[in-house]
Amino acid sequence: MRRRREREQQILELIRAGEENVEELARRLDVSLSTIRRDLQRLSDTGVVTRTYGGAILSRPAPEASLSSRExxxxxxxxxxxxxxxxxxxDGDRVLLDVGSTVEALGLRLKDRPLSIVTNNLALLPVFAQKDSIALTVLGGNVxxxxxxxxxxxxxxxxxxxxxxxxFLGADGVVAGRGLCEATQEQVALxxxxxxxxxEVFVLADASxxxxxxxxxxxxxxxxWTLVTDAGAEEAQLAPFRALPGVTVVVAAADSVRPARSLEDALD
Incomplete structure (x- = not known):
């Protein structure tokens, strides 16, 4: 597994450098054509590359959706x-909350708990600021x-x-062995x-x-770190995370969950 991940990383580096042909990739990495094709198919399935006739190219980044549309x-x-x-x-924990719609949903469930909250999540500030039970610290910076x-x-x-x-971190994507992906280096740096x-580190990511x-x-x-995902995640998606040392996978129950109050309701 580790050797395969290392080889896939080398493939991506070669493609970035301009090598897009299957035969040339196989020659450079000293593996068979069938091995390269399987590697490219896995990378294509995760959206990292796009298959072409005889090779592959890096996929273009997907347009980033706004928070309001993702909610x-x-x-x-x-x-x-x-x-x-x-x-x-x-109760009593000091909790660091990232941005994102899933983290926002978590924040609405924590708003009446006796906690210390540190966050850069502007959407949650009006909710936490009203609560005497919350000791709130806001991370300033560029909006x-x-x-x-x-x-x-x-x-x-x-x-x-x-x-x-x-x-509790959100992410645009989570790939076993690679980590979290985001639209900008600024997001990743924070x-x-x-x-x-x-x-303790928890990543909140639905099956998609x-x-x-x-x-x-x-x-x-x-x-x-711990991955918290939903029951819609298939075992084929979860298996690569379960195989990683140091990663715990928590799957939320498939039972109907009573929704937390919406952000608008929480402000009323």
Whole structure:
């Protein structure tokens, strides 16, 4: 498995350098044509490359959707993930919350708990700021309106001055052995700083994001972490994560989950 992942990374590096032909890739890596074709098919299945006649090219990044448009996609799955993630938080924890619609759903389930919250998630600030039980710390920085979050050097500096018991990350895609993908390096840089400051790391990702590699910026996860996903994830999607040392997979129950109040309702 490790050798295959290393070979696939080498294939991507060769394609970036201009080598797109199957025969040339096989020659450069000293493997059979059938091995290269299988590798390219796996990379194509995860969206990293697009197969062409006789080879492959890197896929173009997918357009990034706004937070408001993502809030209504896979809503039941996100609610189930949020409900399960909330059970992993203990009263009194210092919790670091990333941006994203699934993390927002988690935040709405934590708003009445006695917690210390650190976040760059602007959508949740009005909710937490009203609660006496929440000790709220906001990471300042450059505002990225499409994801309703703060990023950049100021946010990274602030998070490095803090520690957290638990970190809950969102992502545009999660690939076993590669990590999380996002639209910009700015997003990845802040997530990396968050990971370094947290005792436990949780990634909240519904089934549609598992194996999804359509964005160009990557955060490798080299420390123990937990994937929290929904019951729609197939075993073929989960098996690569289960095989990784240091990765725990939590699947939210398929039972109907009572939705948390919406952000608008929470502000009323």
């Amino acid at each position: 209504h996609i896979n809503l039941q799955a996100k609610q189930a993930i949020a409900a399960t993630a909330a059970t992993l938080v203990q 990225r309106s499409i994801s309703m979050g703060t990023f950049g050097p100021l946010a990274e500096l602030a998070v490095r001055r803090l520690t957290a018991d638990k970190l 997530k990396e700083a968050m990971v370094q400051q947290a005792s 994001k598992l194996g999804n590699a359509h964005q160009p910026a990557w955060l490798p996860l080299t420390r123990p």
